[in-house]
């Protein structure tokens with residue numbers, strides 16, 4: 001019996017959400033922040049550009065649940081090659097969110113982005129959705 005016949009649920013697909021113009025994300029530069037609903041919590045997230053590609057993560061360090069940026073949207077270190085938490089120096093890979101140095105306990109939670117016609121979109125999931133202001 002095939003999965004469809006057994007009534008297996010398809011993963012729910014959500015429409016992409018417009019985030020910002022492509023030009024707002026500069027390689028190794030300031031992040032673009034956005035808010036997401038994660039369970040009952042409204043959390044900050046951020047988008048960056050690194051080696052030409054756009055990436056986004058929940059703005060929540062894995063050491064202590066703090067946002068990475070002390071100065072707004074400054075998530076890259078001075079070299080523009082690593083994401084760094086301003087609190088205690090946890091270092092993350094910009095292209096995967098993997099924890100690579102410092103007191104991090106795992107990697108950042110990635111949020112999928114797409115880029116099309118000069119616009120960046122983020123992809124909601126069952127777990128991470130647009131904020132419900134209702």
Ligand code: FES
Pocket residue numbers: 061062063064065066085086087088089090102103104
């Ligand atoms: S809270 Fe990020 S390194 Fe400690």
